[in-house]
Every structure is written in structure tokens, then in C-alpha cells.
Amino acid sequence: MSLNDRFLNDYAAGSAGADFAAQRNRVLRNTYWLLALSLVPTVLGAWLGMATGIGYVFTGWLRLVVFLGGAFAFMWAIQKNRNSGAGVALLLGFTFFMGVMLSSLLGFVLGMKNGEAVVMTAVGGTAGVFAVMATLASVIKRDLSGLGRWLAVGAAITFVGFIACALLAAFSSSASLPLLMGLCALSIIVFSLYMLYDIKRIIDGGETNYVMATLELYLDIYNVFQSLLVLLGVANND
Template sequence: MNQPLSSGGRFGHSVSDAVVRNKVLRNTYLLLALSMVPTVLGAWIGVTTGIANGLTGFTGLIVFLGGMMGFQFAIHRFRDSGMGVALLLGFTFFMGIMLSRLLGAVLGMSNGTSLVMSAFASTAGVFGTMAVLSTVIKRDLSGMGRWLFAGMIAVLIAGVIGMFMGSSAMMIGITVLSTVIFSLYMLYDLKRIMDGGETNYVLATTGLYISIFAVFQNLLALFGIFGGED
């Protein structure tokens, strides 16, 4: 007897799984777009008030990492409720403020506006490329996560060492490597959604947002270093 095309059969399960994946992906994209609003607001407040100007060196790193980890813990705790969405939006506002010091420095250059737009366009291009790759790559990329995490930790440690050494060349190298790692993190996170490995759109948005933020921040720093005009 032929197996009925119901939710109990293989075809039914594949259709149901595809519906879930598409819903998670759609909600993730919508929430990701919404998260840009508090980010821009936080960055604008930070630039106009200079609230983050004092967060330099090790102090700035502690505030940044402490705030990011605290928000991530809370978001994970309330990931299945509206509170999780509210915490995510609060997190993106915080990240906007943290970005404002670099943003203000770049905007202070004579071609600062064009540098910001170039960094934004480049980040969008990276995200678009990774989104396309996540749909065409059939290979399971779940094993890539541990290597990316190890790379992220290595970059963080190297960044702390670079702060004390004061080596510009070292910091540029770290920035380039960080850009590559977080670009690949976009692919990894998007592929997890496509493969059904991430079914919570709040957590999916959080991961993608951090990667996008990191890539934009790194590109903005690099554009400011190599393309900035007084």
C-alpha cells in the first residue's frame, strides 16, 4: 500500500520542516531589519552626546563585553517570549551606543559620510553573498562552528595583547581576520536556519546581528584607516 501524503509520512514531514524553516528565516529577517532602528538611534545619541567617548582601552572592552554577554544571557533566558524580542532591541540600542565612538571619529573626517556609506554597502554585500551561499551549499557546515568560535576567542585574546603592545600593524591584521571570521559566521548561522538547526528566530537574529555588527565595525575601521581624509 502506498504511504499517504500526510504529516506522518516522509513527504509530509519534509513539507512541514520546510514551512518551519521558511517561517524562522522570514521572522529572522524581519526582526533583523527592525533591530537596525534602535541601533541607529543608539549610535545617533552616542555621537551627539559623546556618551561613549570615555570608554577607551581596557575599560571600553570590559563594558562592551560585559554588556554584550549580559544581554545575550537574558535574551537566551527569555527567547520564547515577547521579553526576548524587547531585550534584543535593547541590546541593539546598546550596541549602537558602543559603535558611536568609532562612528563619530570617522564622521569627523572630511569624507566621513562616504566612508560610512561604503562600510554599510560592503557589509550588505557580504551579508547578501552569505545568504546566497547558504542556499546553494548543500554540505553540512555544523562542524564549522567550533573552528569559528576558536578563531573568535583567538582574535579577542590577540586584540587584548595588541592593546597593550600598541602595534598598529597588529591591530589592522586582527581587524581583517575578525572581518573574515564574522563573515563566515553569517554563513554558518544562515545555513543552520536553512538546515533546521536553529528554530528560534530571536536567537537566530541575535547571532546574525552580532556578525553583521562586527563586520560593519571592522570595515568602518579599515576604511577610516586607509581611506580617511583630514
């Protein structure tokens, strides 16, 4: 290989590396901005749900059906429109819906003694988990793609477990409480690791669509916050 050919190859490799880094930084930046923006409809949805009582309209199994049906419909639509502005609008609508669904739990906790402190602790704890996982994702050089299979199993276990817990609660609320707390603890672990996994995928170039990246991180944050809120609420409730 001539000196000129070697120079051209090195230049091409450097140019490709620079393009990859620019794309990665752009996706990461857009994801963080959209993630921050998505929290606004969530707060508005939670406030509206508590102020109007919309969040309390559906109870029991009907609430579960509405929640799962609405969530999966939104996620399907977001995935289909991920490359257009409609995907962003659907994502913001989804986060508003999730805020409404969260309002009954928030209202219950806020009605407790020291309820506001419990909510703020859950917010701070979730933010702390996100900061730690984002930092770890930026410094870990190892490929974490293999972790995804184990996390999917963990998420499936928590999903089935929460449904079983809801069924058990219909017969005995006291018996379902230990299961609920154990599932919330597992959910915090699984979705905290999912934050690490999802951010690392963006950094490694595995996720190049910032709408889908935002959706994944939003679900991680939502699940950690909700589970942490339940655990802290149970600990605070005498």
C-alpha cells in the first residue's frame, strides 16, 4: 500500500468516526431535550386528573384494561410515526395520558401525612437514579447488548406479577401488600438498569431515532418513579 493510499484510508476512517460521533451526540441531545419536554404533559395530566377526578373514574380491572389498552395503542402509533413530527406529538399525548393514569396514586400519597415530602423524595430519588445511570453509560466501555435479554425477562416478570397482585388484592389486600412491595423493588432494579442499557445503546449507535429513544427512557423513568412512590407511600402510611 502506498503512502497516498494509506493517507486516504486513514482520512476516510477518521471522517466516518467523526460522522458517527456527530450523529450520536445529536440523537443524545435531542433525546434529552424531548425527554425533559415530555415531563411537562405528564405533570399537567397528573394535575388535571387530581383536579377533575378523571383519574378516579376507572377502577379495578376496568382501570387496568384502559391503562394497558391506551398505553399500547399510543406506543404502537409512536413507533409507526417515529420519523415524523406526528411521532413527537403522539409521544407528548402519551405522556399526558400516563400523567392522568398516575393521578390517583399521586392523590392518594398526597393525602397522607407528609405526602408532599414523600412525592418530592420519589422525584429526587428517580432523578438521582437517572443521573447515576447516565454517568455510568458514558464511562462504561463494555458492550451491554447482552443485558437486554435479561432485562426483558425481568420486565415480563414484573408485568405478570403486578397483574397477579391486582387479582390477589381483590381477595385479600393484606396478603397482596408484601407481593406488591417486592414487585416494586424488583421494578426499580430492572428499570434502573434499563436506563443504563437504553442510554448506552444511544452512545454505541444502537438507537438512532430520538423519538423512540425518548419513549424508552420515559418508560424507564415512569416505572422507577411509580414503584418508588408506592414503596415510600407504604412506608409512610401508618
